[in-house]
Amino acid sequence: MRTRLIELWVGIFVVLAIAAFLMLALQVSGLSDFSLHRKGYMVKAEFTNIGGLKPRSKVVISGVTIGRVTEISLEKNNYDEFVALVNMMIFDEFDKIPKDSSAKILTSGLLGDNYISIDPGFEEEFLHNDSYIELTSQAVILEDLISKFLTGNN
């Protein structure tokens, strides 16, 4: 009888721990929201400077999150200059993004994280897997702005 009670308590203990784990996974880290089961297609873009962009940064259109940055690497472009090649995954439900859209890197708030904002264009063709976003503008670096302001007032 006593061993049965002990087994019962150990069972309750394990179930409690699993419930805690599920709460941490779903409610705290928002696992249900982000990726594992969300599929998407990959889009690339070259930037001359990405500032503080990191893998997992948001990709937005009009402030709505439509994807995530997956990988950032340093490449040479056609003119033999260094550029940052940013791979991003756009979720499948946003499949009508015009081909001539442009991407820019913005900062949320004054000191917040960097993210990519896409301005939709007007083409009838849409971005698909492995397509490039040609029009990009680099991140605004606060130090550059300040030094420009300090050195030349033209």
Place this chain on the structure above:
Amino acid sequence: MLIASLQNIGGGTLSSLASIGRASLVLFRAIFARPDIISGFRRLVAQIYSVGVLSIVIIAISGFFIGMVLGLQGYTILSRFGADQALGQLIALSMVRELGPVVGALLFAGRAGSALTAEIGLMKTTEQLSSMEMMGVDPVHRVIAPRFWAGQISLPLLTLIFNAVAIVGGYLVGVDWLGVDSGAFWSNMQSAVNFKEDILNGVIKSVVFGTVVTWIAVYQGLNSVPTSEGIGRATTKTVVYSSLCVLGLDFFLTAVMFREL
């Protein structure tokens, strides 16, 4: 005089090396003890009860209060910068990455580790261990291994409970009492906490701490001087050594795990 002190240093080094060796042998034999499935499982369940289940209450209550204190302290500082919406991520990240595994392991060392040492030490003092050997039963297999695995399994489970309860405590103070917006609390938390990098690394930490704390506890019990004073000293050593090891190891684990974030 000089010779004697040299002898002391040498003897001390040798005996501490030997004790590290014995401790490693105990760990090795406990891990690779040949399990007999049914009765071994019974013993494991019984040990999980005394090591894990009996620690739930202290773990849950401390977690609740730690979460509430974090909520209170975090709110007073964050609201000064108008950033009280970031309270959720403050509580969740500090609990999941650091406070959960570390404070959980410290409480576990105090509650369960000391009990393990005292139990094994008393078994040694009353010569139960040597009589087992006389009967041809391997005490490491019969006594140490189930206790070791029970501690190893229980601490990560306890840490998960600790984290969850603490976040609920922080929610109660932050949202229900101090009036942080509930939606911002959860959504900022979810965007800041990453499942793989934060939660799984926290679990890995607590697995490591579980190994270290139970290892120290069973070894100190086995190695205790078989007197009542010896048991007392071994219990103290368990708590002191495992607290130091947990805090030290935590630094290295954090340096390896979270350097890139």
